[in-house]
Amino acid sequence: MLMIRDLRRADRPRERLIRQGATSLSNQELIAILLRTGTKEQSVFHLSNELLKQFGMIQQLRHVTIEELMNVKGIGEAKAVQILAAIELGRRVLSKQEEERYTIRSPKDAASYMMTELSGLEQEHFVALFLNVKNEILHKQTIFIGGLNSSIVHPRELFKEAVKRAAASIIVMHNHPSGIPDPSPEDIEVTKRLVDAGRIIGIEVIDHIIIGNFNFVSLKEKGYM
CATH class of the missing domain: 3.40.140.10 (Cytidine Deaminase, domain 2)
Incomplete structure (x- = not known):
């Protein structure tokens, strides 16, 4: 079972994000950073991969509920809350502010x-x-x-x-x-x-x-x- 500590420090997701930027990381690695730890049975990499497999496409997480997240083995309430908070932050960053007038040119x-x-x-x-x-x-x-x-x-x-x-x-x-x-x-x-x-x-x-x-x-x- 591959653990983050088994990787060279330079190859760990957090260090790569700092050095190369968030866009250099895979969906699995970004979720692993959010989850922080795995379980006794699963590494955080395995857990993040299971989460992606459960929902098919990363875009499906936009509408996920806390109950659906907790149905994934190894995802408890605390980890589910972390994921939902990250999703909501992303949604708010992408949303248009009401006071801004967005112009349609094409x-x-x-x-x-x-x-x-x-x-x-x-x-x-x-x-x-x-x-x-x-x-x-x-x-x-x-x-x-x-x-x-x-x-x-x-x-x-x-x-x-x-x-x-x-x-x-x-x-x-x-x-x-x-x-x-x-x-x-x-x-x-x-x-x-x-x-x-x-x-x-x-x-x-x-x-x-x-x-x-x-x-x-x-x-x-x-x-x-």
């Missing part, structure tokens, strides 16, 4: 704004970004959660909020739990319906972006708008 800007929040979700989330005349985000709102179809995505709900926020334009976004952001016929139909409604009201829907597993497709770039 589909990539819009996708980047929501990528971390929407990637890896198990249900579809349909989100609207309401923009001012400078393409700065005034407000973000989840319009609904569930499968996308034209009967659920009603223009009334979207544009009621746009008028309330005095928005000049809207970008709509949703995720594909499959991780593949290719637009479906339903996605294209919903987009055209919202664009047509926006033209009548005078509030432009400037893009519909589909988020996959940390990738995206812009329906405007694809020529569907």
Whole structure:
């Protein structure tokens, strides 16, 4: 059983992080630093590897609960709390401060704004970004959660909020739990319906972006708008 003390000092995760930076470490090594110690039966490396195996992808830890963590053999309450605290810190670092106005200059800007929040979700989330005349985000709102179809995505709900926020334009976004952001016929139909409604009201829907597993497709770039 490989223990941290068995490694040369220069090869230990903490020392490598100090010397080479956190990006040089694997997911297993970063988790090992958080856990600090293993158990009598498992080294901290084995324990961190078991944790990763349990959840498949590192991104799945974003929504993990303390109960799910403690179901991993060797993870007690104290270690579970350490992991959850680290996850929440990461979430807060990545979140946009409300007082900051994030400007959308391209589909990539819009996708980047929501990528971390929407990637890896198990249900579809349909989100609207309401923009001012400078393409700065005034407000973000989840319009609904569930499968996308034209009967659920009603223009009334979207544009009621746009008028309330005095928005000049809207970008709509949703995720594909499959991780593949290719637009479906339903996605294209919903987009055209919202664009047509926006033209009548005078509030432009400037893009519909589909988020996959940390990738995206812009329906405007694809020529569907």
